[in-house]
Amino acid sequence: xxxxxKFLGEIEIKEQDILxxxxxxxxxxxxxxxxxxxxxxxxxxxxxxxxxxMEIGFxxxxxxxxxxxxxxxxxxxxxxxxxxxxxxxxxxYTIVTMKETLQDSTINLLAPIIINMDKKLGKQIVLQDxxxxxxxxxMQSLEGSAK
Amino acid sequence: xxxxxxxxDESIMIGDQIEIKILAVDGEQIKIGIVAPKTVKVxxxxxxxxxxxxxxxxxxxxxxxxxxxxxx
Numbered sequence: 001x002x003x004x005x006k007f008l009g010e011i012e013i014k015e016q017d018i019l020x021x022x023x024x025x026x027x028x029x030x031x032x033x034x035x036x037x038x039x040x041x042x043x044x045x046x047x048x049x050x051x052x053x054m055e056i057g058f059x060x061x062x063x064x065x066x067x068x069x070x071x072x073x074x075x076x077x078x079x080x081x082x083x084x085x086x087x088x089x090x091x092x093y094t095i096v097t098m099k100e101t102l103q104d105s106t107i108n109l110l111a112p113i114i115i116n117m118d119k120k121l122g123k124q125i126v127l128q129d130x131x132x133x134x135x136x137x138x139m140q141s142l143e144g145s146a147k
Numbered sequence: 148x149x150x151x152x153x154x155x156d157e158s159i160m161i162g163d164q165i166e167i168k169i170l171a172v173d174g175e176q177i178k179i180g181i182v183a184p185k186t187v188k189v190x191x192x193x194x195x196x197x198x199x200x201x202x203x204x205x206x207x208x209x210x211x212x213x214x215x216x217x218x219x
Binding site for chain 1: 185186187188190191194195197198199200201202203204205206208
């Protein structure tokens with residue numbers, strides 16, 4: 001099927017690639033169907049695009065490229081909702097707030113996006129608020145780690 | 148909304164596993180103790196508001212950002 005995307009224009013996606021976010025994203029609960037779209041294989045970034053609404057498109061980042069020691073436990077409730085059985089089926093991303101330059105841009109480590117690739121389920125989970133999980137973590141380390 | 152008045156050291160039960168207890172009242176500040184099963188997540192409301200606002204800010208990224216990336 002064809003969908004209109006925020007960053008890449010109209011593109012063809014496969015039905016089986018659609019991820020369901022049963023609760024949507026925080027503050028954007030109406031959008032529940034998303035796809036992951038690659039940008040550039042050399043960057044730890046992909047796009048999370050709503051299937052239904054062109055404007056709802058995010059740049060999301062592979063967080064470990066920016067913070068090597070980022071780690072957290074997924075709560076039992078979240079595990080159940082995402083039907084997680086083994087760690088290998090889980091992908092973790094963080095939403096990027098893009099500014100003029102990558103150096104000024106930040107990633108949200110407090111509320112990562114967890115995706116169960118096997119079951120095609122996703123959720124934005126909220127970690128316990130503390131200093132290791134900033135809402136706005138600077139991306140400046142990209143220069144060193146990704147190039 | 149259900150409204151209940153409580154004094155210091157009094158509690159409210161939500162279901163049969165969640166207890167909300169008033170620990171201290173000091174002027175405008177109220178200390179609340181929460182006893183809940185591990186599966187129940189407890190967050191300050193502001194945390195949710197901040198994440199909602201951040202999601203919306205992230206959405207406002209211009210679609211030209213990919214061009215910027217390619218220039219680097």
